[in-house]
Amino acid sequence: MNEQERARLQEQHPAWHIRRPRGMGCLVATRLGRPLTEKEIYYGLCATLVEDTYDLLGEALAEQREIEDAL
Structure with a gap:
């Protein structure tokens, strides 16, 4: 895992726990x-x-924030 990318996403989305499970090629964010x-x-x-990449996870997290803001 690229720790810098993970830390950047974690800082941008503090309401989520972001990690890459051992032995898996995906990234997981848990609310x-x-x-x-x-x-x-x-x-x-x-x-x-x-998601499979940091970019895709960042997009998914941004979409979640948009939904939250609309509610």
Whole structure:
């Protein structure tokens, strides 16, 4: 894992825990805090995101923020 890229994403999205699980080629971001409501899930919020690259994970996290801001 490129620690600098992970740290950058973590700083930009402090409400998420970002990691690369051992033995896997993907990146995982898990939402911290309270569970999501049914309404939040209905509108597209996710508790966990899985992507193959830092760029894709950054885009997915930005999309989650957009949904949160619209609710």
